[in-house]
Amino acid sequence: xxxxxxxxxxxxxxxxxxxxxxxxxxxxxxxxxxxxxxxxxxxxxxxxxxxxxxxxxxxxxxxxxxxxxxxxxxxxxxxxxxxxxxxxxxxxxxxxxxxxxxxxxxxxxxxxxxxxxxxxxxxxxxxxxxxxxxxxxxxxxxxxxxxxxxxxxxxxxxxxxxxxxxxxxxxxxxxxxxxxxxxxxxxxxxxxxxxxxxxxxxxxxxxxxxxxxxxxxxxxxxxxxx
Amino acid sequence: xxxxxxxxxxxxxxxxxxxxxxxxxxxxxxxxxxxxxxxxxxxxxxxxxxxxxxxxxxxxxxxxxxxxxxxxxxxxxxx
Numbered sequence: 001x002x003x004x005x006x007x008x009x010x011x012x013x014x015x016x017x018x019x020x021x022x023x024x025x026x027x028x029x030x031x032x033x034x035x036x037x038x039x040x041x042x043x044x045x046x047x048x049x050x051x052x053x054x055x056x057x058x059x060x061x062x063x064x065x066x067x068x069x070x071x072x073x074x075x076x077x078x079x080x081x082x083x084x085x086x087x088x089x090x091x092x093x094x095x096x097x098x099x100x101x102x103x104x105x106x107x108x109x110x111x112x113x114x115x116x117x118x119x120x121x122x123x124x125x126x127x128x129x130x131x132x133x134x135x136x137x138x139x140x141x142x143x144x145x146x147x148x149x150x151x152x153x154x155x156x157x158x159x160x161x162x163x164x165x166x167x168x169x170x171x172x173x174x175x176x177x178x179x180x181x182x183x184x185x186x187x188x189x190x191x192x193x194x195x196x197x198x199x200x201x202x203x204x205x206x207x208x209x210x211x212x213x214x215x216x217x218x219x220x221x222x223x224x225x226x
Numbered sequence: 227x228x229x230x231x232x233x234x235x236x237x238x239x240x241x242x243x244x245x246x247x248x249x250x251x252x253x254x255x256x257x258x259x260x261x262x263x264x265x266x267x268x269x270x271x272x273x274x275x276x277x278x279x280x281x282x283x284x285x286x287x288x289x290x291x292x293x294x295x296x297x298x299x300x301x302x303x304x305x
Contacts, residue, residue, distance in 0.1 A: 057294055064291065093294070100296050107242050147239070147297065181240075 001026045001224055003043040006071065008033045008062045013048035013084065013204065020204040021045075024220040031067060038070035043080040043223060046071075046087030048140070048202060058101065058143045059089030068094060080124060080223070081196040085141055088188070088198035097191055097198045098156075099148030104141070105181025111140040114179055116187055116201060117167040120160045123194040124226035128218040134171040135215035137201035139179060139187075144200040146182040146189070153183050163197055164188035227272045227280045228305040231288055234265035239297045268292060277304060 003026050007014045014030065021028040029039050033051075038044065052061035062068070068090075075081045075096050083091040091097045104110060113136050118129040129135065148156070156162050164187040167173045178185045180200075188199030203216030235241045241263050248262035270287065274280045281304060288300040 056292070060291070060294070100294055102239070102297070103242060105240075105242060107246070 001042050002040060003028045003045060004031045004039055004041040005029070005045045005047055006031050006033060006067055007047070008049070008051035008065065010051045010053055011047050011049035011086070013086075013202065016202075017045050017047050017084070017204045020207045020216070020220055023207055024217075024224050026220070026224060033062065033065040033067050035067050036070070038067060038074055041074065041079065043082065044071055044074055046081070046083040046090050047204075048085030048087060051086055051090065054143075057093065059086060059091075059093040062086075062090045063093035072096065075191070075196050078193060078195050080226075082125065082223075083196075083198040084202055084204065085139075085144075085200055088200055089143060091196065091198040096196050097189055098152050099146055099183075099189070101143045101200075102145040102147050102181075103143050104145050104179070109140075109142045110144070110179050111138070112179075113138050114187075114201065115167050115169050115171075115177065116164045117171050117173060119162045119165055120190065120194075122160065123163065123190055123197065125190075125197045125219055125222055126163060127222040127225060129222070132215070132218065134167065134169070135218070136169075136206075136213060137203060137215055138205050139201050141180070141200055144180045144182065144187075146186045146200075148183060153186075156186070156189055157184070159192070161190045161192070161194070162186055162188070163190050164199055164201065227274055227277070229270040229272055229280060229284045230303045230305065231268040231270060231284060231292055231300055232265055232303075233268070233288070233293050233298050233300045234263055236297055236299050266292075280304060 206213040206216035
Protein backbone atom coordinates (compact mmCIF):
# COMPACT_ATOMS: atom_id res chain seq x y z
CA UNK A 1 0.00 0.00 0.00
CA UNK A 2 1.25 3.47 -0.91
CA UNK A 3 0.42 6.63 0.96
CA UNK A 4 1.09 10.37 0.73
CA UNK A 5 1.13 12.70 3.71
CA UNK A 6 0.45 16.26 2.60
CA UNK A 7 2.60 18.76 4.49
CA UNK A 8 1.43 22.36 4.84
CA UNK A 9 3.29 25.22 6.50
CA UNK A 10 2.15 24.78 10.08
CA UNK A 11 1.46 21.04 9.96
CA UNK A 12 2.91 19.43 13.09
CA UNK A 13 1.58 15.87 13.16
CA UNK A 14 2.93 14.96 9.72
CA UNK A 15 5.99 13.11 11.03
CA UNK A 16 4.01 11.24 13.68
CA UNK A 17 1.71 9.93 10.95
CA UNK A 18 4.72 9.00 8.82
CA UNK A 19 6.16 6.98 11.73
CA UNK A 20 2.82 5.20 12.16
CA UNK A 21 2.55 4.40 8.44
CA UNK A 22 6.10 3.08 8.40
CA UNK A 23 5.40 0.85 11.38
CA UNK A 24 2.63 -0.84 9.42
CA UNK A 25 4.77 -1.19 6.28
CA UNK A 26 2.81 1.36 4.29
CA UNK A 27 5.14 2.94 1.73
CA UNK A 28 4.84 6.64 2.44
CA UNK A 29 5.89 9.87 0.76
CA UNK A 30 5.77 13.35 2.21
CA UNK A 31 4.20 15.78 -0.28
CA UNK A 32 4.70 19.53 0.08
CA UNK A 33 1.54 21.64 -0.38
CA UNK A 34 3.09 23.53 -3.29
CA UNK A 35 3.32 20.45 -5.49
CA UNK A 36 0.75 20.18 -8.23
CA UNK A 37 0.91 16.43 -8.83
CA UNK A 38 -0.02 13.86 -6.25
CA UNK A 39 2.27 10.80 -6.46
CA UNK A 40 0.45 7.52 -7.10
CA UNK A 41 -1.19 6.71 -3.76
CA UNK A 42 -3.83 4.43 -2.32
CA UNK A 43 -4.16 6.61 0.75
CA UNK A 44 -3.76 10.36 1.24
CA UNK A 45 -3.37 11.74 4.75
CA UNK A 46 -4.03 15.32 5.73
CA UNK A 47 -2.23 15.58 9.08
CA UNK A 48 -2.95 17.58 12.19
CA UNK A 49 -1.44 20.93 13.02
CA UNK A 50 -2.13 24.56 12.33
CA UNK A 51 -1.86 24.88 8.56
CA UNK A 52 -1.19 28.49 7.56
CA UNK A 53 -1.46 29.50 11.20
CA UNK A 54 -5.23 28.88 11.15
CA UNK A 55 -5.59 32.19 9.26
CA UNK A 56 -9.09 33.18 8.14
CA UNK A 57 -10.70 29.90 9.25
CA UNK A 58 -9.04 26.67 10.32
CA UNK A 59 -8.17 24.63 7.25
CA UNK A 60 -9.44 27.30 4.87
CA UNK A 61 -6.19 28.41 3.21
CA UNK A 62 -4.93 24.84 2.99
CA UNK A 63 -8.14 23.91 1.17
CA UNK A 64 -7.09 26.29 -1.62
CA UNK A 65 -3.46 25.12 -1.87
CA UNK A 66 -1.98 23.80 -5.12
CA UNK A 67 -1.91 20.11 -4.22
CA UNK A 68 -5.56 20.09 -3.12
CA UNK A 69 -7.02 19.79 -6.64
CA UNK A 70 -5.28 16.44 -7.02
CA UNK A 71 -6.34 15.37 -3.53
CA UNK A 72 -9.97 16.16 -4.38
CA UNK A 73 -9.65 14.20 -7.64
CA UNK A 74 -8.16 11.26 -5.73
CA UNK A 75 -11.11 11.32 -3.33
CA UNK A 76 -13.72 11.65 -6.06
CA UNK A 77 -12.19 8.65 -7.83
CA UNK A 78 -12.72 6.58 -4.70
CA UNK A 79 -9.17 6.85 -3.31
CA UNK A 80 -8.79 6.76 0.47
CA UNK A 81 -8.34 10.05 2.33
CA UNK A 82 -7.82 10.35 6.08
CA UNK A 83 -8.01 13.81 7.63
CA UNK A 84 -6.89 13.99 11.26
CA UNK A 85 -7.69 17.05 13.37
CA UNK A 86 -6.57 19.99 11.19
CA UNK A 87 -6.84 17.52 8.29
CA UNK A 88 -10.53 17.05 9.16
CA UNK A 89 -10.95 20.83 9.16
CA UNK A 90 -9.30 20.98 5.71
CA UNK A 91 -11.61 18.24 4.36
CA UNK A 92 -14.60 20.24 5.58
CA UNK A 93 -13.32 23.38 3.86
CA UNK A 94 -12.80 21.53 0.56
CA UNK A 95 -16.40 20.35 0.72
CA UNK A 96 -15.39 16.66 0.60
CA UNK A 97 -17.09 16.25 3.97
CA UNK A 98 -20.26 18.02 5.05
CA UNK A 99 -20.88 20.36 7.97
CA UNK A 100 -18.46 22.67 9.78
CA UNK A 101 -16.11 22.60 12.76
CA UNK A 102 -16.78 25.51 15.10
CA UNK A 103 -14.72 26.68 18.02
CA UNK A 104 -15.01 24.46 21.07
CA UNK A 105 -18.12 25.39 22.99
CA UNK A 106 -16.18 26.50 26.06
CA UNK A 107 -13.59 28.37 23.97
CA UNK A 108 -10.72 26.35 25.42
CA UNK A 109 -8.01 24.48 23.59
CA UNK A 110 -8.48 20.84 24.58
CA UNK A 111 -5.58 18.46 24.98
CA UNK A 112 -6.49 15.21 26.68
CA UNK A 113 -7.47 11.59 26.15
CA UNK A 114 -11.10 10.84 25.37
CA UNK A 115 -13.17 7.70 25.05
CA UNK A 116 -14.74 7.04 21.69
CA UNK A 117 -17.43 4.67 20.53
CA UNK A 118 -16.80 3.28 17.05
CA UNK A 119 -20.19 3.74 15.41
CA UNK A 120 -19.45 2.40 11.94
CA UNK A 121 -17.05 -0.48 11.29
CA UNK A 122 -18.13 -1.09 7.71
CA UNK A 123 -15.46 1.12 6.17
CA UNK A 124 -11.84 0.58 5.27
CA UNK A 125 -10.55 2.66 8.17
CA UNK A 126 -12.44 0.95 10.97
CA UNK A 127 -12.76 -2.74 10.01
CA UNK A 128 -10.56 -3.83 12.90
CA UNK A 129 -12.61 -2.01 15.50
CA UNK A 130 -15.13 -4.86 15.26
CA UNK A 131 -13.11 -6.51 18.01
CA UNK A 132 -12.92 -3.38 20.15
CA UNK A 133 -15.53 -0.68 19.75
CA UNK A 134 -14.83 1.48 22.79
CA UNK A 135 -11.41 3.04 22.43
CA UNK A 136 -9.31 5.79 23.94
CA UNK A 137 -7.47 8.34 21.81
CA UNK A 138 -6.00 11.80 22.43
CA UNK A 139 -7.61 15.00 21.17
CA UNK A 140 -5.79 18.32 20.82
CA UNK A 141 -7.85 21.05 19.21
CA UNK A 142 -9.52 24.41 19.50
CA UNK A 143 -12.05 24.01 16.68
CA UNK A 144 -13.60 20.57 16.95
CA UNK A 145 -17.22 21.41 17.64
CA UNK A 146 -18.93 19.62 14.75
CA UNK A 147 -22.03 21.41 13.54
CA UNK A 148 -24.46 20.73 10.71
CA UNK A 149 -28.13 21.39 10.17
CA UNK A 150 -30.68 18.85 11.38
CA UNK A 151 -31.22 17.42 7.94
CA UNK A 152 -27.49 16.77 7.44
CA UNK A 153 -27.10 15.22 10.88
CA UNK A 154 -30.06 12.95 10.19
CA UNK A 155 -28.51 11.90 6.90
CA UNK A 156 -25.17 11.12 8.61
CA UNK A 157 -26.91 9.04 11.26
CA UNK A 158 -29.32 7.25 8.89
CA UNK A 159 -26.65 6.33 6.36
CA UNK A 160 -24.15 5.22 9.04
CA UNK A 161 -21.68 7.92 8.08
CA UNK A 162 -20.76 8.78 11.66
CA UNK A 163 -17.53 6.90 12.40
CA UNK A 164 -16.85 7.92 16.01
CA UNK A 165 -18.71 9.54 18.89
CA UNK A 166 -17.40 10.81 22.22
CA UNK A 167 -18.53 8.52 25.04
CA UNK A 168 -17.61 7.49 28.57
CA UNK A 169 -15.45 4.48 29.41
CA UNK A 170 -18.48 2.21 29.28
CA UNK A 171 -19.51 3.46 25.87
CA UNK A 172 -22.40 5.60 27.03
CA UNK A 173 -22.86 8.64 24.77
CA UNK A 174 -24.11 11.65 26.69
CA UNK A 175 -23.68 15.39 27.04
CA UNK A 176 -21.37 15.15 30.04
CA UNK A 177 -18.68 13.42 28.00
CA UNK A 178 -18.96 15.74 25.01
CA UNK A 179 -15.66 17.68 25.22
CA UNK A 180 -16.33 20.38 22.63
CA UNK A 181 -20.09 20.73 22.07
CA UNK A 182 -20.25 18.63 18.88
CA UNK A 183 -23.72 17.82 17.53
CA UNK A 184 -24.71 14.32 18.71
CA UNK A 185 -21.18 13.89 20.24
CA UNK A 186 -19.76 13.40 16.74
CA UNK A 187 -15.95 12.98 16.65
CA UNK A 188 -15.48 11.69 13.10
CA UNK A 189 -17.50 11.33 9.90
CA UNK A 190 -17.32 9.64 6.52
CA UNK A 191 -18.41 10.74 3.05
CA UNK A 192 -21.22 8.92 1.22
CA UNK A 193 -18.85 6.40 -0.41
CA UNK A 194 -16.98 5.88 2.88
CA UNK A 195 -13.57 6.37 1.26
CA UNK A 196 -12.96 9.66 3.09
CA UNK A 197 -12.74 9.88 6.88
CA UNK A 198 -12.34 13.06 8.90
CA UNK A 199 -11.76 12.79 12.66
CA UNK A 200 -10.68 15.09 15.48
CA UNK A 201 -8.90 12.44 17.65
CA UNK A 202 -5.33 11.37 16.78
CA UNK A 203 -4.96 7.63 16.00
CA UNK A 204 -1.29 8.13 15.03
CA UNK A 205 -0.45 9.04 18.62
CA UNK A 206 -1.43 5.65 20.05
CA UNK A 207 0.38 3.04 17.99
CA UNK A 208 2.79 1.60 20.52
CA UNK A 209 2.61 0.40 24.14
CA UNK A 210 5.44 2.87 24.83
CA UNK A 211 3.03 5.63 23.89
CA UNK A 212 0.56 4.24 26.44
CA UNK A 213 -1.71 2.40 24.06
CA UNK A 214 -2.39 0.86 20.71
CA UNK A 215 -5.99 1.83 19.98
CA UNK A 216 -4.73 3.85 17.01
CA UNK A 217 -2.90 0.82 15.58
CA UNK A 218 -6.24 -0.83 14.83
CA UNK A 219 -6.95 1.84 12.23
CA UNK A 220 -3.64 1.38 10.42
CA UNK A 221 -4.09 -2.41 10.56
CA UNK A 222 -7.54 -1.98 9.01
CA UNK A 223 -6.05 0.11 6.22
CA UNK A 224 -3.40 -2.43 5.27
CA UNK A 225 -6.07 -5.12 5.09
CA UNK A 226 -8.09 -3.11 2.61
CA UNK B 227 -12.05 50.75 -5.95
CA UNK B 228 -12.19 50.11 -2.23
CA UNK B 229 -14.52 47.51 -0.91
CA UNK B 230 -15.28 46.51 2.63
CA UNK B 231 -16.67 43.13 3.49
CA UNK B 232 -18.07 42.11 6.85
CA UNK B 233 -18.42 38.46 7.73
CA UNK B 234 -20.57 37.37 10.64
CA UNK B 235 -21.90 34.07 11.92
CA UNK B 236 -25.45 33.33 10.85
CA UNK B 237 -28.13 34.12 13.38
CA UNK B 238 -28.85 30.49 14.19
CA UNK B 239 -25.16 29.63 14.82
CA UNK B 240 -23.94 29.89 18.39
CA UNK B 241 -21.31 32.63 18.75
CA UNK B 242 -19.52 31.90 22.04
CA UNK B 243 -17.09 34.82 21.66
CA UNK B 244 -19.93 37.26 21.09
CA UNK B 245 -21.70 35.83 24.11
CA UNK B 246 -18.66 36.36 26.31
CA UNK B 247 -18.22 39.94 25.05
CA UNK B 248 -21.90 40.60 25.69
CA UNK B 249 -21.70 39.18 29.20
CA UNK B 250 -18.54 41.16 29.97
CA UNK B 251 -20.17 44.38 28.84
CA UNK B 252 -23.10 43.65 31.14
CA UNK B 253 -20.67 42.94 33.99
CA UNK B 254 -19.03 46.30 33.26
CA UNK B 255 -22.35 47.98 33.90
CA UNK B 256 -23.69 48.35 30.38
CA UNK B 257 -27.04 46.90 31.32
CA UNK B 258 -28.69 48.09 28.11
CA UNK B 259 -26.56 45.75 25.98
CA UNK B 260 -28.97 43.18 24.58
CA UNK B 261 -26.70 41.06 22.42
CA UNK B 262 -23.28 41.05 20.71
CA UNK B 263 -22.28 39.08 17.64
CA UNK B 264 -18.58 39.01 16.74
CA UNK B 265 -17.43 39.04 13.12
CA UNK B 266 -14.55 39.74 10.74
CA UNK B 267 -13.92 42.81 8.62
CA UNK B 268 -11.93 42.98 5.36
CA UNK B 269 -10.69 46.05 3.46
CA UNK B 270 -10.21 45.06 -0.15
CA UNK B 271 -8.50 47.27 -2.74
CA UNK B 272 -9.57 46.28 -6.22
CA UNK B 273 -8.13 47.42 -9.55
CA UNK B 274 -11.57 47.89 -11.09
CA UNK B 275 -13.47 51.15 -11.58
CA UNK B 276 -16.77 49.76 -12.79
CA UNK B 277 -19.03 49.56 -9.77
CA UNK B 278 -21.13 46.67 -11.05
CA UNK B 279 -18.09 44.60 -11.99
CA UNK B 280 -16.38 45.37 -8.68
CA UNK B 281 -19.44 44.28 -6.78
CA UNK B 282 -19.62 41.05 -8.72
CA UNK B 283 -15.96 40.25 -8.00
CA UNK B 284 -16.40 41.09 -4.33
CA UNK B 285 -19.40 38.76 -4.11
CA UNK B 286 -17.35 36.00 -5.66
CA UNK B 287 -14.43 36.61 -3.26
CA UNK B 288 -16.80 36.46 -0.31
CA UNK B 289 -18.47 33.27 -1.45
CA UNK B 290 -15.30 31.44 -2.50
CA UNK B 291 -12.90 32.38 0.27
CA UNK B 292 -13.89 34.86 2.94
CA UNK B 293 -16.98 33.10 4.23
CA UNK B 294 -17.97 29.57 4.94
CA UNK B 295 -21.49 29.87 3.59
CA UNK B 296 -22.72 27.06 5.80
CA UNK B 297 -22.34 29.13 8.95
CA UNK B 298 -21.50 32.68 7.88
CA UNK B 299 -23.18 35.62 6.17
CA UNK B 300 -21.44 38.55 4.51
CA UNK B 301 -22.25 42.13 3.60
CA UNK B 302 -20.36 44.16 1.01
CA UNK B 303 -19.89 47.91 0.95
CA UNK B 304 -18.43 49.80 -2.03
CA UNK B 305 -16.70 53.09 -1.38
